[in-house]
Amino acid sequence: MSVLKNRTVLRWLVPVTAGVAVIGGGAAVGTFAADADPALPPRTAAQLLVDLQTSRLEGLSGTVVQRADLGLPALANLAGLAGGNELTTLLTGTHTLRVWYSGEERQRVALLDTLGERDLIRDGRDLWAWDSRTNNATHRTLPAGQDAPLALPATPADAADQALAAVDPTTAVTVGRSARVAGRDAYELVLTPRDADSLVHQVRIALDAKEHVPLRFEVLADGADKPAFEVAFTQVDFGRPAADQFRFNPPPGVKVTEESAGRAWRDGKTGADRARPDGTDVRTVGTGWTTVLVARLDATGRTGGAAKAGAGTAGDRAAADQAAGLLGALPKVSGDWGSGRLLSGKLFSVLLTDDGRVLAGLVTPERLYQAARG
Numbered sequence: 001m002s003v004l005k006n007r008t009v010l011r012w013l014v015p016v017t018a019g020v021a022v023i024g025g026g027a028a029v030g031t032f033a034a035d036a037d038p039a040l041p042p043r044t045a046a047q048l049l050v051d052l053q054t055s056r057l058e059g060l061s062g063t064v065v066q067r068a069d070l071g072l073p074a075l076a077n078l079a080g081l082a083g084g085n086e087l088t089t090l091l092t093g094t095h096t097l098r099v100w101y102s103g104e105e106r107q108r109v110a111l112l113d114t115l116g117e118r119d120l121i122r123d124g125r126d127l128w129a130w131d132s133r134t135n136n137a138t139h140r141t142l143p144a145g146q147d148a149p150l151a152l153p154a155t156p157a158d159a160a161d162q163a164l165a166a167v168d169p170t171t172a173v174t175v176g177r178s179a180r181v182a183g184r185d186a187y188e189l190v191l192t193p194r195d196a197d198s199l200v201h202q203v204r205i206a207l208d209a210k211e212h213v214p215l216r217f218e219v220l221a222d223g224a225d226k227p228a229f230e231v232a233f234t235q236v237d238f239g240r241p242a243a244d245q246f247r248f249n250p251p252p253g254v255k256v257t258e259e260s261a262g263r264a265w266r267d268g269k270t271g272a273d274r275a276r277p278d279g280t281d282v283r284t285v286g287t288g289w290t291t292v293l294v295a296r297l298d299a300t301g302r303t304g305g306a307a308k309a310g311a312g313t314a315g316d317r318a319a320a321d322q323a324a325g326l327l328g329a330l331p332k333v334s335g336d337w338g339s340g341r342l343l344s345g346k347l348f349s350v351l352l353t354d355d356g357r358v359l360a361g362l363v364t365p366e367r368l369y370q371a372a373r374g
Helices: 045-054 156-164 314-329 365-373
Strands: 060-068 093-101 106-113 116-123 126-131 136-141 171-175 179-181 184-193 200-208 214-221 227-237 255-258 273-275 281-285 292-296 332-335 338-344 349-353 357-361
Touching: 045 171, 045 184, 045 200, 156 200, 156 214, 156 227, 179 200, 179 214, 184 214, 292 365, 332 365, 338 365, 349 365, 357 365
Parallel strands: 136 255
Antiparallel strands: 060 093, 060 227, 093 106, 106 116, 116 126, 126 136, 171 184, 179 184, 184 200, 200 214, 214 227, 273 281, 281 292, 292 357, 332 338, 338 349, 349 357
């Protein structure tokens, strides 16, 4: 179990419906002291993990830069497979975000680019998404006790929470060089998977020496010396933001769409097999860094029964065409497990089989083929 699984400080608002988070486990840590640049008191990896677990963050605001070089083909059509979201662009290139945090129920992320701004705001049970380019906004009311959905990380803390779930006996955890990040002294935790089938070479987390909050998160692919994925603060303030930052005031002429909050997906099983409320079977194969997620696609390219209610609509046909276009561009693969198409990058692989399965993980294609035989 992640040492941070129940920590409020690392639960941020990032409702992006893309990405694969399939790692989990226990803990095995090393005891190397940090290099003195800047000069910091020596801390072991175990001590730094405790610092993370026991830190208390009242508030935070800052500027984050995210860079992704995943070695993937053009990703424009992936939004169709992922259900569509304005922040799927975070899968590639360099992006600047502003973030505000004031407790578990008040968070805001603003994605800035040359064409405008896209905001995601949570204020209590109100969840807003707004695009300045189209002046369209969507609003939903979250059921009591339900978190906003999480996927791609918008801050180092998001990414660290997911990565630290992988700290188990298959992971070597050490202390790297100390650093200056966003003008602050930081220790560095280094996570190194031991399994050769993992495409992740190392995960490096720069941890604020005083506040014990992640300031920078880097993932290095196997055989690479530069991060394939990086998210880091360039400016940070640990004061609590004003409540006005989390109130959405619709600008003149905005078109507001009310959306249903939907049904929360709660994992009610303790084994490898899980079932979503819509009846979709989802299971995992393996553990730790080489876990493979196995699901089944329907005719629209979505998992299971997610689109059954709208089957045959223009939207479904467009999604099916979009999925078909993406699949046709992927290389064909085959073996004793069957045949299909392969999407592979520096950090993860996705196998879409001709019999309607999708297998994904932070693993080599060979590990996916092994899972497909099962």
